Amino acid sequence: MTADNETLRTAAERALIEQYEAAPTADAVKLLREKAIAGFRSRGLPNRRVEEWKYTDLRRGMSEALPIAEAPEAGEARAAVDAVAGFGDMAGARIVFVNGLYVPELSDIAGIEGLTITSLATALGEARPQGLGDLAGTVTDSALDLNTAFMRDGALIEVAAGATIDRPVEILHVATGEPAATYTRHVVHVGTGAKVRFNEVYSGKGRYQTNTAIEFSADKGADVSWIKLQNEGHQAQHLSTFVSALEAEVGFDHFVFNSGGHLARTQVFLRFNGENARAGLRGTMLITEDQHSDVTLVVDHAVPNCVSREFYKSAIDGKAKGVFQGRINVFQHAQKTDGQMMCQALLLSDEAEMAYKPELEIFADDVQCAHGATSGQIDAELMFYLQARGIPEAEAKTLLILAFLSQVIEEIGDEQAVEALEERTRTWLGY
Amino acid sequence: MALLEIKNLHARIAEDGTEILRGVDLTVNAGEVHAIMGPNGSGKSTLSYVLAGKEDYEVTEGEVLFNGENILEMGPDERAVAGMFLAFQYPIEIPGVATMTFLKAALNAQRKARGLGELPTPDFMKLVREKANKMNITPDMLKRPLNVGFSGGEKKRSEILQMELLEPTLCVLDETDSGLDIDALKVVSDGVNRLRSPERAMVVITHYQRLLDHIVPDIVHVLSAGRIVKTGGPELALELEKNGYADYIGEAA
Ligand SMILES: Nc1ncnc2c1ncn2[C@@H]1O[C@H](COP(=O)(O)OP(=O)(O)OP(=O)(O)O)[C@@H](O)[C@H]1O
Numbered sequence: 001m002t003a004d005n006e007t008l009r010t011a012a013e014r015a016l017i018e019q020y021e022a023a024p025t026a027d028a029v030k031l032l033r034e035k036a037i038a039g040f041r042s043r044g045l046p047n048r049r050v051e052e053w054k055y056t057d058l059r060r061g062m063s064e065a066l067p068i069a070e071a072p073e074a075g076e077a078r079a080a081v082d083a084v085a086g087f088g089d090m091a092g093a094r095i096v097f098v099n100g101l102y103v104p105e106l107s108d109i110a111g112i113e114g115l116t117i118t119s120l121a122t123a124l125g126e127a128r129p130q131g132l133g134d135l136a137g138t139v140t141d142s143a144l145d146l147n148t149a150f151m152r153d154g155a156l157i158e159v160a161a162g163a164t165i166d167r168p169v170e171i172l173h174v175a176t177g178e179p180a181a182t183y184t185r186h187v188v189h190v191g192t193g194a195k196v197r198f199n200e201v202y203s204g205k206g207r208y209q210t211n212t213a214i215e216f217s218a219d220k221g222a223d224v225s226w227i228k229l230q231n232e233g234h235q236a237q238h239l240s241t242f243v244s245a246l247e248a249e250v251g252f253d254h255f256v257f258n259s260g261g262h263l264a265r266t267q268v269f270l271r272f273n274g275e276n277a278r279a280g281l282r283g284t285m286l287i288t289e290d291q292h293s294d295v296t297l298v299v300d301h302a303v304p305n306c307v308s309r310e311f312y313k314s315a316i317d318g319k320a321k322g323v324f325q326g327r328i329n330v331f332q333h334a335q336k337t338d339g340q341m342m343c344q345a346l347l348l349s350d351e352a353e354m355a356y357k358p359e360l361e362i363f364a365d366d367v368q369c370a371h372g373a374t375s376g377q378i379d380a381e382l383m384f385y386l387q388a389r390g391i392p393e394a395e396a397k398t399l400l401i402l403a404f405l406s407q408v409i410e411e412i413g414d415e416q417a418v419e420a421l422e423e424r425t426r427t428w429l430g431y
Numbered sequence: 432m433a434l435l436e437i438k439n440l441h442a443r444i445a446e447d448g449t450e451i452l453r454g455v456d457l458t459v460n461a462g463e464v465h466a467i468m469g470p471n472g473s474g475k476s477t478l479s480y481v482l483a484g485k486e487d488y489e490v491t492e493g494e495v496l497f498n499g500e501n502i503l504e505m506g507p508d509e510r511a512v513a514g515m516f517l518a519f520q521y522p523i524e525i526p527g528v529a530t531m532t533f534l535k536a537a538l539n540a541q542r543k544a545r546g547l548g549e550l551p552t553p554d555f556m557k558l559v560r561e562k563a564n565k566m567n568i569t570p571d572m573l574k575r576p577l578n579v580g581f582s583g584g585e586k587k588r589s590e591i592l593q594m595e596l597l598e599p600t601l602c603v604l605d606e607t608d609s610g611l612d613i614d615a616l617k618v619v620s621d622g623v624n625r626l627r628s629p630e631r632a633m634v635v636i637t638h639y640q641r642l643l644d645h646i647v648p649d650i651v652h653v654l655s656a657g658r659i660v661k662t663g664g665p666e667l668a669l670e671l672e673k674n675g676y677a678d679y680i681g682e683a684a
Pocket residue numbers: 444451469470471472473474475476477478487520
């Protein structure tokens with residue numbers, strides 16, 4: 001489709017372009033925005049003929065473009081945030097976005113040594129924040145283009161070299177339920193040898209659209225754990241892009257817990273820039289009714305001697321559809337790459353579906369890479385064993401689903417986080 | 432009243448309709464220990480599964496009364512709550528479910544179904560540790576996923592631990608002795624004997640006399656080709672040990 005094919009645009013595409021034109025910004029990233037909307041004009045919303053979006057046809061799935069969200073009243077914001085069962089009191093620092101806008105009164109970002117958090121909206125009034133757009137610029141994608149064109153607010157997070165941040169940094173996104181769209185962009189940089197954990201949480205109710213993007217970079221030897229809890233309302237649309245680059249000897253663990261959204265997509269782009277780094281990308285998906293949830297990964301082993309583990313498990317009920325696409329690219333010089341990808345799904349109803357597309361693109365000759373997938377029902381033998389001990393059918397089923405999902409949740413290692421996610425899983429299962 | 436009464440039980444494999452049990456009659460009274468012996472493939476495990484309520488089998492004729500009540504329409508969990516316990520010939524592994532978690536879920540589910548409250552966790556832990564200790568099951572094993580990586584003998588001991596914890600009234604032991612070393616055989620038999628009581632009955636499926644040296648049966652049956660073809664006292668097991676099944680295979684055919 002070319003830019004001239006106006007008539008072929010969907011209502012949502014037209015509305016998005018009009019929204020952009022109606023409210024031109026003159027901020028420090030105007031050029032980035034212009035480039036992004038131009039990209040969107042030429043590509044439109046991704047449809048199933050776009051290979052990366054094969055199973056998540058956004059042209060069909062996104063029937064409208066909601067107006068950009070307004071800041072809620074203080075009381076409403078507080079009530080919405082109070083209603084969120086995120087990670088409880090785990091967090092040390094917390095930055096809160098309600099309807100996509102930073103709410104200082106509900107946030108707690110100061111006073112932790114080695115940690116600097118600022119609001120993107122404030123920064124954009126002055127100059128282009130350092131790093132903004134650098135990593136995003138390496139990815140061509142319409143959801144990300146929309147984020148760049150419309151980004152309103154976000155967090156700029158800097159973890160100083162050598163710092164150890166004891167308690168997790170929470171980035172909380174809450175929607176109050178207005179039919180509106182939010183665009184947040186976070187830029188996170190972790191300095192050499194620093195150690196930190198992040199909890200990224202999405203929650204809300206009603207029919208709204210979240211488009212969020214994170215640019216994440218970690219310098220040599222950093223040790224970072226990142227957990228995303230995607231618990232959007234069941235009518236929400238959630239589009240999220242995580243673009244990351246790891247320098248040498250970084251240890252990075254990313255986990256996404258997907259249970260919300262009518263249509264949800266988490267796309268993770270990860271690039272190894274330095275040797276002897278390790279990344280664990282993991283997640284669970286718990287969906288039901290007519291939910292559609294997509295996890296798409298692109299892992300670039302651009303240098304030798306890096307290890308990546310990709311491990312995802314899903315429990316799919318009702319008419320829900322899960323999608324997992326994982327692509328591991330091993331560059332020509334990236335010898336001794338070790339990449340193992342596994343995707344497992346439990347289909348809890350006849351109509352539940354899981355689409356799986358693994359891709360290994362290997363240009364080096366001395367590598368260890370593999371992928372595998374399983375998808376099936378709950379094992380009848382296991383069910384019989386539990387029931388034969390007096391455990392009722394429904395509870396036996398719950399125990400087995402929990403056990404299945406726990407196997408990846410427990411790889412997070414951090415006991416508190418594991419417990420929090422298992423608790424969320426139990427809640428989802430009604431246990 | 433008999434604790435268990437099996438009358439003319441016929442059962443086939445649900446999937447392909449092959450008939451395995453062809454008219455089993457068996458009455459077990461409270462306080463008794465019955466041994467069932469018989470050639471490989473004669474239907475011993477099938478009988479135990481049909482009693483426990485496994486869906487792979489379809490009962491085509493006959494009835495099973497447990498405490499005078501027809502249990503064939505009951506789910507496996509309801510049968511367990513009613514007091515039935517099957518120690519599996521091949522206990523399966525349940526990855527992701529810690530043994531302790533499983534034991535707690537089972538005990539509390541049964542208590543709940545009987546209208547009792549859940550056992551407080553500290554009391555439960557104490558109870559399990561005590562019983563586990565007697566079965567030579569270490570606290571470390573209790574933390575591991577059920578049966579995952581357990582040796583053959585450990586799996587069998589874990590079955591008996593479950594039985595001791597759940598205190599069923601009818602214990603069906605399917606080749607619990609197979610795969611046990613000499614010491615473990617003693618541990619398991621002692622566990623079973625501890626449970627012997629006037630209210631409780633045992634049906635012990637085995638191929639070997641040596642188990643019956645430890646768990647002395649009142650009555651011994653021979654199951655051949657899906658039917659009980661001979662019933663006698665403990666001396667029948669000794670005779671079988673000496674002469675094999677040759678005399679009975681013909682009879683059933
Ligand atoms: N689910 C099943 N599917 C197919 N065949 C089965 C099934 N269950 C039992 N059978 C067959 O039924 C027959 C009886 O099996 P069963 O396991 O009851 O024998 P058994 O007496 O316990 O033997 P063993 O002494 O070897 O344990 C065998 O031929 C077996 O292969």
